[in-house]
Amino acid sequence: MLALQFEKELRAVDVPVPTPREGEALIRLRLAGICNTDLEIVRGYSNFRGILGHEFVGEVVEASDGAELIGARVVGEINLACGECSYCRRGWERHCPKRTVLGILGKDGCFAEYFTLPVRNLHRVPEALPDRTAVFTEPLAACVEILEQVSVPPSQPVCVVGDGKLALLLVQVLKLAGAEVYIVGKHPEKLAIAQELGAIPLGAETVPEPRFDFVVEASGSPSGLELALRIIRPRGTLVLKSTYAECPRVDTSQLVVDELCVLGSRCGPFEPALRLLADGLVQTEPLVSAVFPLSRGIEAFREAEKPGILKVLLSPE
Numbered sequence: 001m002l003a004l005q006f007e008k009e010l011r012a013v014d015v016p017v018p019t020p021r022e023g024e025a026l027i028r029l030r031l032a033g034i035c036n037t038d039l040e041i042v043r044g045y046s047n048f049r050g051i052l053g054h055e056f057v058g059e060v061v062e063a064s065d066g067a068e069l070i071g072a073r074v075v076g077e078i079n080l081a082c083g084e085c086s087y088c089r090r091g092w093e094r095h096c097p098k099r100t101v102l103g104i105l106g107k108d109g110c111f112a113e114y115f116t117l118p119v120r121n122l123h124r125v126p127e128a129l130p131d132r133t134a135v136f137t138e139p140l141a142a143c144v145e146i147l148e149q150v151s152v153p154p155s156q157p158v159c160v161v162g163d164g165k166l167a168l169l170l171v172q173v174l175k176l177a178g179a180e181v182y183i184v185g186k187h188p189e190k191l192a193i194a195q196e197l198g199a200i201p202l203g204a205e206t207v208p209e210p211r212f213d214f215v216v217e218a219s220g221s222p223s224g225l226e227l228a229l230r231i232i233r234p235r236g237t238l239v240l241k242s243t244y245a246e247c248p249r250v251d252t253s254q255l256v257v258d259e260l261c262v263l264g265s266r267c268g269p270f271e272p273a274l275r276l277l278a279d280g281l282v283q284t285e286p287l288v289s290a291v292f293p294l295s296r297g298i299e300a301f302r303e304a305e306k307p308g309i310l311k312v313l314l315s316p317e
C-alpha cells in the first residue's frame with residue numbers, strides 16, 4: 001500500500017498493509033488532513049520516525065473486537081493509552097505515560113491507504129456529515145478542550161493569536177461560548193475568513209497595549225507567543241495551543257509580576273466536536289484550501305507550508 005513516511009525526509013513509500021493488534025481495527029483511509037504538527041515533525045519538532053498523519057475519516061474493514069463497526073465511517077482519537085496505569089484509571093488516557101500517538105509518537109499514522117487504531121478510540125461519523133467536514137473532528141476537539149479546562153469569560157473580549165486553520169476553528173468555538181472574539185494575524189486573506197466567521201480582526205502591527213484578559217496562542221510560532229504576552233493584561237489567562245519546533249524564549253518574570261495563568265492545551269473530546277459539526281455550528285468549508293491524492297503527498301506538504309494556505313486534505317485515490 002501507499003504511505004507517506006518520514007525518516008530523514010518525507011517520502012511516498014510502498015509498504016505492507018498493517019496487521020491490527022488485539023483490540024485494534026484495520027481502517028481504510030477515506031480522507032486525511034495535514035496539520036501543523038505534521039509540518040513541525042518534518043521540520044524536526046519530535047523524533048518521530050514512521051508514517052505521518054493523525055486527522056482522518058476512514059472506513060473500518062476489520063475489527064475482531066468491534067464487528068458492529070465493520071463498514072462504518074469513523075474518526076478516531078489519536079492517543080493509544082495502556083488502560084491500566086493510574087492516569088488511565090482516572091480517565092486521563094491522553095496523559096498515559098505509556099501512550100503512543102497516531103502518526104506522532106511510536107505509532108504509524110493515517111497518511112496511508114490502511115492504518116490501525118484501537119476500536120475504543122473510534123467514533124462513528126453521523127450519516128449526514130460529509131468526509132470533508134468530519135475530517136475536522138480531531139482539530140475541533142482540540143479547540144473544545146479549552147472549554148473543558150477553563151471558563152471562557154463571555155462578558156470580556158478574548159483574543160486568538162494566529163490566523164491559521166486551528167485559529168479559525170478556535171474563533172468559532174470561543175464565539176459559541178458567548179465571547180466577543182478578536183483575532184490577530186499576519187495574513188489579510190485569512191483574517192477576512194475569520195471576520196466572516198464572526199471574529200474582529202486586528203493586524204499584528206496595530207495591536208495596542210495590554211487589553212485582553214483571555215488570550216489563546218495558536219500561531220505556531222514563537223513570535224506569536226511574544227505577541228500574546230504583550231496583549232494580555234495582568235491576572236489574565238493565556239492558553240497555549242502551539243507546539244514549536246524552535247524553543248521560544250519567555251521572560252518568566254512577567255508571568256510572576258503580572259500573575260498570569262498559563263494553561264497548556266492539547267487534544268480534546270470527540271463527541272462534542274462531532275455534535276458541533278453535525279449541527280452545523282462550526283464552519284469548515286472556508287478552511288479547505290486543497291485536496292491532493294495521497295500519491296502526490298509530498299507536493300501536498302509543500303502546498304500546506306505556503307503562507308496563505310489553510311487545510312490541505314489527502315484522499316486515497
Ligand SMILES: [Zn+2]
Pocket residue numbers: 035036037054055138139
Ligand atoms: Zn493535528
Ligand SMILES: [Zn+2]
Pocket residue numbers: 081082083084085086087088093096097098099
Ligand atoms: Zn496508562
